[in-house]
């Protein structure tokens with residue numbers, strides 16, 4: 508029988524990959540680190556974006572987002588996109604950036620990228636869940652160790 512314990516600390520045991528979610532609209536581009544993302548069905552991806560995010564406005568305005576999967580060794584990219592606001596710094600500086608179908612920026616030299624068009628938006632309090640249909644995808648790296656976010660560490 509499983510033991511019933513206090514739930515404090517158990518969130519640290521949920522493991523997520525670290526991804527960069529990006530968007531572009533009218534010449535502006537932005538991106539944030541997102542751990543709370545997953546594939547839903549064969550051709551869709553769900554991302555969870557809080558009210559603090561500047562990128563969220565560009566996702567809503569463009570109706571699209573890009574998602575690039577990070578690998579172990581790319582913690583610095585996770586920090587750049589996860590600890591600063593796009594309005595304050597150019598997070599893409601020094602990175603190889605390209606676009607596919609929607610115009611959302613995508614990052615080279617990463618295990619996988621997905622270009623998505625938003626099909627559904629759900630409000631969960633002040634957080635928004637965007638579901639996007641994958642309209643293009645690809646990979647630059649064949650072998651990699653995933654970058655895992657667990658609690659506050661990755």
Ligand SMILES: Cc1cc2nc3c(=O)[nH]c(=O)nc-3n(C[C@H](O)[C@H](O)[C@H](O)COP(=O)(O)O)c2cc1C
Nearest residue numbers: 539540541542543556557560561562589591592593
């Ligand atoms: C590893 C990591 C994972 C994160 N996951 C999420 C997430 O799933 N959803 C979210 O809204 N913010 C998440 N954040 C916080 C945002 O990346 C952060 O608020 C960022 O500065 C927002 O950037 P923006 O204002 O340019 O959009 C995460 C941060 C880190 C470091």
